[in-house]
Amino acid sequence: MKHQVIEWEQGWSYMQAGITKLKRIIQGLPEPQFSSEDYMMLYATVYNMRTQNPPYDYSQQLYDKYRETFQDxxxxxxxxxxxxxxxxxxxxxxxxxxxxxxxMVRWLSRFFHYLDRYFIADRSLANLDEVGLNSFRDFVYRETKVDARVAVIGLINKEREGRKLTETY
Known part of the structure; x- marks a missing residue:
C-alpha cells in the first residue's frame, strides 16, 4: 500500500492547528483537551513528513519550525x-x-518525537527538550534577569522589614 505524499504546506498547516490548540489550552482559553486521536494524528503527521522520500522528507524544516514555534x-x-x-x-x-x-515543551516534544529518534540523533543536533528549554533561557531569562534580580532583592528587603510576602512562588 502506497502512502499519499504530504506536501509541506498541508502537513505544516495541520501541525500549526495542533500547536495553536496547545497554546490556547496553556493560556487557559476555552479549548477541548487533546484526544488520543488528536495526539496520534499530530505524531503521525510528523512521522510521515519525516519518512517520505526526498524531496518530500521535511525533517530539517520540521526541526526549524519546532524551534521557531517557541521563539514566536x-x-x-x-x-x-x-x-x-x-x-x-x-x-x-x-x-x-x-x-x-x-x-508546552512536554507536549510539542511528544508531537515531534520521531525527529528525536533518528533525524536529530543522526545529525548530533540539540534534542527537542533542549531546544524548547534553551529557548526560554535564551529569550526570556536573558531578557528579564535584571528585572527579576531587582524584584527578588525587593522581596528580600520587604521580608527583612517584617512586611508580609505573598506566598505564591
Missing part, C-alpha cells in the same frame, strides 16, 4: 506579559510562564 510564542506572548509587570507581580508571571513553557 515567547516574543508574541510571554515577553509582553512579563514586560508589563513589575516587582512581585513580574516574578509571579515569570513562574507562571516557566510552568506553562515546560508544559
Amino acid at each position: 510564542y515567547i516574543t508574541s506572548t510571554v515577553l509582553p506579559s512579563l514586560k508589563e509587570k513589575r516587582g512581585e507581580f513580574m516574578l509571579q508571571e515569570f513562574v507562571k510562564s516557566w510552568t506553562n513553557h515546560k508544559v
Whole structure:
C-alpha cells in the first residue's frame, strides 16, 4: 500500500492547528483537551513528513519550525506579559510562564518525537527538550534577569522589614 505524499504546506498547516490548540489550552482559553486521536494524528503527521522520500522528507524544516514555534510564542506572548509587570507581580508571571513553557515543551516534544529518534540523533543536533528549554533561557531569562534580580532583592528587603510576602512562588 502506497502512502499519499504530504506536501509541506498541508502537513505544516495541520501541525500549526495542533500547536495553536496547545497554546490556547496553556493560556487557559476555552479549548477541548487533546484526544488520543488528536495526539496520534499530530505524531503521525510528523512521522510521515519525516519518512517520505526526498524531496518530500521535511525533517530539517520540521526541526526549524519546532524551534521557531517557541521563539514566536515567547516574543508574541510571554515577553509582553512579563514586560508589563513589575516587582512581585513580574516574578509571579515569570513562574507562571516557566510552568506553562515546560508544559508546552512536554507536549510539542511528544508531537515531534520521531525527529528525536533518528533525524536529530543522526545529525548530533540539540534534542527537542533542549531546544524548547534553551529557548526560554535564551529569550526570556536573558531578557528579564535584571528585572527579576531587582524584584527578588525587593522581596528580600520587604521580608527583612517584617512586611508580609505573598506566598505564591
